[in-house]
Amino acid sequence: MKRLLLSLASIGLLVFLWEWLYRSDIINLFYFPPPSQFITFLFEENFNLGLGPERQNIFVSIVASSLRVLIGLIFSFSLGLLIGMGIWSIPLVNSMMMPIVRLFAPIAPIAWIPLALAIFGIGNVSAVFLVFMGTFFILVIATIGALNSIDRNLINVAKTLGADSSQIWRHVIVPSIIPNVFTILRINFIGAWMAVLAAEMVGLRDGLGAIILIGRESSNPDLILVGMTLIGIVGFIFDAFLIKIQKRIFWWSHINI
Amino acid sequence: MESHQHISTEEVVLECKGIGLSYKSEHSEPVEAISNINLSVQRNEIVSVIGPSGCGKSSLLSVISGLQAPTKGHVIHEGKIVTQPSFKRSMVFQQPHLFPWANVYSNIEWGLKRRNVEKKKREEKVKRILSDIGLSKWAKSYPHELSVGMKMRVAVGRALAQHANLLLMDEPFAALDYQTRLLMQKFMLGDASKRTILLVTHSIDEALLADRVIVLSQRPGRIIDEVKVGLVKPIDPTAKKYIQLKTYLANKIQEEVMKSVNDDGSWPSAVRMKDVWKHSPVD
Numbered sequence A: 001m002k003r004l005l006l007s008l009a010s011i012g013l014l015v016f017l018w019e020w021l022y023r024s025d026i027i028n029l030f031y032f033p034p035p036s037q038f039i040t041f042l043f044e045e046n047f048n049l050g051l052g053p054e055r056q057n058i059f060v061s062i063v064a065s066s067l068r069v070l071i072g073l074i075f076s077f078s079l080g081l082l083i084g085m086g087i088w089s090i091p092l093v094n095s096m097m098m099p100i101v102r103l104f105a106p107i108a109p110i111a112w113i114p115l116a117l118a119i120f121g122i123g124n125v126s127a128v129f130l131v132f133m134g135t136f137f138i139l140v141i142a143t144i145g146a147l148n149s150i151d152r153n154l155i156n157v158a159k160t161l162g163a164d165s166s167q168i169w170r171h172v173i174v175p176s177i178i179p180n181v182f183t184i185l186r187i188n189f190i191g192a193w194m195a196v197l198a199a200e201m202v203g204l205r206d207g208l209g210a211i212i213l214i215g216r217e218s219s220n221p222d223l224i225l226v227g228m229t230l231i232g233i234v235g236f237i238f239d240a241f242l243i244k245i246q247k248r249i250f251w252w253s254h255i256n257i
Numbered sequence B: 001m002e003s004h005q006h007i008s009t010e011e012v013v014l015e016c017k018g019i020g021l022s023y024k025s026e027h028s029e030p031v032e033a034i035s036n037i038n039l040s041v042q043r044n045e046i047v048s049v050i051g052p053s054g055c056g057k058s059s060l061l062s063v064i065s066g067l068q069a070p071t072k073g074h075v076i077h078e079g080k081i082v083t084q085p086s087f088k089r090s091m092v093f094q095q096p097h098l099f100p101w102a103n104v105y106s107n108i109e110w111g112l113k114r115r116n117v118e119k120k121k122r123e124e125k126v127k128r129i130l131s132d133i134g135l136s137k138w139a140k141s142y143p144h145e146l147s148v149g150m151k152m153r154v155a156v157g158r159a160l161a162q163h164a165n166l167l168l169m170d171e172p173f174a175a176l177d178y179q180t181r182l183l184m185q186k187f188m189l190g191d192a193s194k195r196t197i198l199l200v201t202h203s204i205d206e207a208l209l210a211d212r213v214i215v216l217s218q219r220p221g222r223i224i225d226e227v228k229v230g231l232v233k234p235i236d237p238t239a240k241k242y243i244q245l246k247t248y249l250a251n252k253i254q255e256e257v258m259k260s261v262n263d264d265g266s267w268p269s270a271v272r273m274k275d276v277w278k279h280s281p282v283d
């Protein structure tokens, strides 16, 4: 509670300084309107932003961007785990696939944008593809890493308790690695989030990223600031949500017994 | 050094025939952990295994459980050669190795669930075991919320739930406080237990709760002595026979440990026994 108050206070201070600087003559903040300005603008526009056919309710934009990231992450998490386990369990495949995976992993999500647009055109599939490509290979590597450091003793215990190999996979190996892989997912979420916004700016023309682009094209600083603020807030909420999952569902990742 | 084959008309549950195990190592010579172990255990017999640290006691249990294939010889359990682990041979490892994502109840229930034992039966069994190991109140706790001794009791409970006809235990009570240890010993090794148990232990007092004590040499572990205990329970720790057995075994181990310290057979100077005890204490 105390920490929450402190966080709110520091944000409040930032906003206050910003408002004050805007009104003073120290520097020209025309392109950097403070919250009082762009929030008013948001209300005046009735939460519908954009011009002509691109005009859209901001909640639709928020949902669009969030769903793109969420679906991409769900795909890359589940397939990353599955493929990682597949590669790991067959030594020959492991040594053949690993160089390829490691070659692809360092490619930043944003770098996939031209390819995504070329293959899937402008649309949701491209955005999901970006998130997927930007995180999938890293998650495969994370899965294999987690598998390599699995506690063999737990597998031995399971064997003496009569578990067959499919039960060992489902009830020992998967719960052992999932928290670690999820942590990696959370760390790479920001990259995926940024890729979606970038894609929305260069091609998709809807979602939160597009708000900024439209603001730039129509020289409307209010619009740009609304977009930036929303990106910050939604990204923050998303991250908090992932942390919550980690703490609630995959809490044993950092516990050593 | 007597080495007599145990010949009996009673029902043999476990037989080790000339077991040897070498660990292959990438960075050094293979390590021979145990060598030529011949051993048989009768139904409802409790056999304890003692020997210097690192002599291969855990390795022996690992081979008997089926987790490790012996490099020589073979293990016969209930008339069949052991080739893989089975829930019919329950194992309590030297560390608890509980599943961290499962609470106490689920840890104990784990094997039963994998074998699709009926829910009602599982519940009955787990509840009884929880009360036997004194952890009924902790059923919903997770392993990281327990003390080491409590975790070890859960590990014992998890093995017991299997209802195996052979129980392999690797120093299961070493981490328990004195009082809890007595309770667990009474429950597991008391006359009413009616279990077939192979028990590895460091404690000679504990070893003497068995029907038979097997003494292993320093690594590679071989059987250098086998003592039939034959004490009537409840055991009187002041009885002459008890003290004799205890002294005999203690000396036997001491001899063996002395061989395994420094190359010239000397103790590190810091552990000169006489600095601490007037006579070397027995246990």
Ligand SMILES: Nc1ncnc2c1ncn2[C@@H]1O[C@H](COP(=O)(O)OP(=O)(O)OP(=O)(O)O)[C@@H](O)[C@H]1O
Binding pocket: B023, B024, B025, B031, B032, B033, B052, B053, B054, B055, B056, B057, B058, B059, B060, B094, B219
């Ligand atoms: N997985 C392994 N790989 C290689 N060597 C091993 C392995 N496990 C044990 N050893 C070696 O085998 C020997 C016997 O080990 P083991 O754990 O069986 O001894 P122990 O009698 O159980 O010892 P303690 O009383 O300390 O538990 C030791 O020298 C050890 O270094």
Ligand SMILES: [Mg+2]
Binding pocket: B057, B058, B059, B094, B170
């Ligand atoms: Mg051991």
